[in-house]
Amino acid sequence: MGTARVRVTLSPRRDRSYDILVREGLLDGLADATGLLEDATSVFIVTDSNVARIYAPQVKEGLSRPGRTAEVVVFPSGEANKNIETAWSLASSLSGLGADRSSVLIALGGGVAGDLTGFVASVFKRGIGYVQVPTTLLAQVDSSIGGKTGIDAPWGKNQVGTFHQPLGVLTDPLALNTLPRAEMLNGFAEVVKCSIVADRKMFEEASATADPGAAISTELILHACKIKAEIVSKDEEETNLRAVLNFGHTVGHALESASNYRLSHGSCVFLGMLAEGWIASRLGILDRGELERLEGFLVPLTDSLEGPEPFDKPRLLRFALADKKSAASTIRMSLPARIGKMHATEDGSYRIPVDKETFGASLDYLRRVTTRG
Numbered sequence: 541m542g543t544a545r546v547r548v549t550l551s552p553r554r555d556r557s558y559d560i561l562v563r564e565g566l567l568d569g570l571a572d573a574t575g576l577l578e579d580a581t582s583v584f585i586v587t588d589s590n591v592a593r594i595y596a597p598q599v600k601e602g603l604s605r606p607g608r609t610a611e612v613v614v615f616p617s618g619e620a621n622k623n624i625e626t627a628w629s630l631a632s633s634l635s636g637l638g639a640d641r642s643s644v645l646i647a648l649g650g651g652v653a654g655d656l657t658g659f660v661a662s663v664f665k666r667g668i669g670y671v672q673v674p675t676t677l678l679a680q681v682d683s684s685i686g687g688k689t690g691i692d693a694p695w696g697k698n699q700v701g702t703f704h705q706p707l708g709v710l711t712d713p714l715a716l717n718t719l720p721r722a723e724m725l726n727g728f729a730e731v732v733k734c735s736i737v738a739d740r741k742m743f744e745e746a747s748a749t750a751d752p753g754a755a756i757s758t759e760l761i762l763h764a765c766k767i768k769a770e771i772v773s774k775d776e777e778e779t780n781l782r783a784v785l786n787f788g789h790t791v792g793h794a795l796e797s798a799s800n801y802r803l804s805h806g807s808c809v810f811l812g813m814l815a816e817g818w819i820a821s822r823l824g825i826l827d828r829g830e831l832e833r834l835e836g837f838l839v840p841l842t843d844s845l846e847g848p849e850p851f852d853k854p855r856l857l858r859f860a861l862a863d864k865k866s867a868a869s870t871i872r873m874s875l876p877a878r879i880g881k882m883h884a885t886e887d888g889s890y891r892i893p894v895d896k897e898t899f900g901a902s903l904d905y906l907r908r909v910t911t912r913g
């Protein structure tokens with residue numbers, strides 16, 4: 541496959557539209573892949589300690605040329621470091637290395653590197669350009685696209701952030717060859733979500749993946765990028781439609797937080813899609829047969845639920861009510877009408893109110909479906 545190009549088209553008032561380029565082997569020749577860095581006299585590759593070891597030398601070499609310097613700035617890997625201290629330390633390193641308003645940051649890594657680098661780029665000298673170079677599956681199909689940046693705060697995840705669109709996204713599926721299995725599954729959950737939200741045929745393709753913890757096809761990655769790009773192009777700042785990308789995440793995030801992150805993100809999203817599918821079926825939005833299709837595919841993908849009770853209703857309800865889609869004391873979620881299409885209310889809203897009793901009953905359903913046979 542040659543280079544595939546997906547356009548993210550944003551408000552014509554400011555020229556911020558950009559391309560996602562997807563090509564196996566792209567990391568080897570980043571500078572040639574795009575004219576994005578033509579005017580930059582200095583680029584700074586911001587990456588975490590794991591990715592720095594594997595990919596930074598090759599990316600640095602690819603980006604250096606006469607008239608342009610390339611430096612690597614490393615932070616310790618892990619979600620625990622996606623915070624204000626790391627952002628401050630990155631800004632301080634950039635300043636020390638002489639970064640200026642014409643410098644471009646390269647976010648090399650997973651969602652943590654992307655969110656942190658995007659955040660720093662949005663505030664450093666009141667905003668400079670950055671390019672996303674995602675190396676986890678989750679980042680390739682989800683977090684690198686759409687311009688949401690952020691850091692975690694003591695009172696919650698992603699509670700401080702900005703919308704700051706990248707200059708472009710450069711995706712090399714071969715980077716996934718070094719990604720651990722658990723991280724592949726975290727990203728696969730987002731691929732499956734995209735298919736349920738927007739493309740039934742893609743759902744069939746995803747279901748046919750032999751071992752998603754090991755590898756998935758470049759076509760599926762591209763498909764997911766197209767879906768996210770199209771939705772972001774229609775609703776950049778999540779006033780309504782973009783909320784469909786949260787399918788499975790209201791219950792999923794509640795499970796993840798309530799387990800103190802003992803359960804993996806992917807598994808929580810698989811469980812969340814099941815619970816929210818069940819709610820859609822209970823509300824008469826989704827056919828029972830469609831829910832059974834979801835069950836057949838998703839249940840085997842969830843982690844073993846041994847250990848502390850994962851479905852503690854009062855605790856999960858508290859987390860769901862704190863979710864960003866829930867206003868006041870009402871839980872809201874995006875629900876599927878069928879596999880490949882999301883439900884909208886008569887007035888066109890994709891945020892469907894769900895009462896607490898139905899939310900609680902969906903947890904009973906999860907318990908039943910995950911302890912079967």
Ligand SMILES: NC(=O)c1ccc[n+]([C@@H]2O[C@H](COP(=O)([O-])OP(=O)(O)OC[C@H]3O[C@@H](n4cnc5c(N)ncnc54)[C@H](O)[C@@H]3O)[C@@H](O)[C@H]2O)c1
Binds near residue numbers: 683
């Ligand atoms: N901005 C958005 O729209 C958006 C959307 C979804 C998620 N997110 C954020 O993304 C983050 C999660 O991202 P993630 O799952 O990519 O986690 P991550 O960035 O922590 O990466 C997971 C692990 O994989 C390692 N890694 C990365 N690439 C590798 C490679 N090619 N080979 C070997 N190891 C590699 C990393 O060092 C890390 O240890 C969360 O902070 C979440 O809030 C943001």
